[in-house]
Amino acid sequence: MSTSNPPYPEDFAEDFRETLAFHGHLCLDIAVGYRVAKAAVAAAQAAGADPTNLVAVVGNDTCAVDAIQRVTGCTFGKRNLVPRLSGKPVYVLQDAATGVGVRLYVHFWEQFDADGSFRAAMRAAKSGKLDAAGQAKFQADQEALIRRILEMPDADLFTLRPVHAPPPPRSGGFDAAPCAGCGEHVKRTMLVDGRCAECRSEITYSG
Ligand SMILES: [Zn+2]
Numbered sequence: 001m002s003t004s005n006p007p008y009p010e011d012f013a014e015d016f017r018e019t020l021a022f023h024g025h026l027c028l029d030i031a032v033g034y035r036v037a038k039a040a041v042a043a044a045q046a047a048g049a050d051p052t053n054l055v056a057v058v059g060n061d062t063c064a065v066d067a068i069q070r071v072t073g074c075t076f077g078k079r080n081l082v083p084r085l086s087g088k089p090v091y092v093l094q095d096a097a098t099g100v101g102v103r104l105y106v107h108f109w110e111q112f113d114a115d116g117s118f119r120a121a122m123r124a125a126k127s128g129k130l131d132a133a134g135q136a137k138f139q140a141d142q143e144a145l146i147r148r149i150l151e152m153p154d155a156d157l158f159t160l161r162p163v164h165a166p167p168p169p170r171s172g173g174f175d176a177a178p179c180a181g182c183g184e185h186v187k188r189t190m191l192v193d194g195r196c197a198e199c200r201s202e203i204t205y206s207g
């Protein structure tokens with residue numbers, strides 16, 4: 001039976017199972033994100049952040065971010081999940097009022113698959129070209145690695161340090177004005193020379 005899709009192993013912690021249900025599949029990055037989020041919440045609170053008024057800043061837009069959202073309660077729609085896409089697995093959790101918080105960098109990815117064999121197996125599994133036994137082996141290997149991630153000491157997964165920086169500005173309000181090109185209403189601060197990103201061809205939905 002595939003373990004990448006529901007039902008998930010029943011011996012996983014309840015909040016990890018809830019995270020998997022939210023995310024929709026089992027993968028390494030959701031397990032890493034779960035560990036990061038749990039540690040970040042605990043460390044931010046220990047540093048004096050108000051756990052009811054947190055803001056998360058994420059450096060990438062991978063599976064881990066679903067765990068950040070599910071575990072911290074900071075979500076894109078509530079505007080307390082802020083993408084600052086540096087392309088790094090960096091996650092910052094701060095008190096939205098004081099800026100007190102923590103920054104985590106996941107160094108686990110630097111070494112976890114030094115010979116590339118896991119990623120090669122994952123590509124093969126996703127290609128659909130593996131037979132049933134090959135798929136089962138990949139799923140078993142992946143689950144074993146996920147179990148290791150769930151048990152690893154924090155220091156084997158990430159570095160964590162306190163931060164005390166201004167929290168990201170709250171992007172509230174929707175002061176809109178018509179675009180000079182298409183006439184559609186646009187958040188005023190997103191207009192450049194009166195034109196929206198689509199009319200500037202920075203975003204296209206052709207075809
Ligand atoms: Zn995933």
Ligand SMILES: [Zn+2]
Pocket residue numbers: 179180181182183184195196197198199
């Ligand atoms: Zn326009």
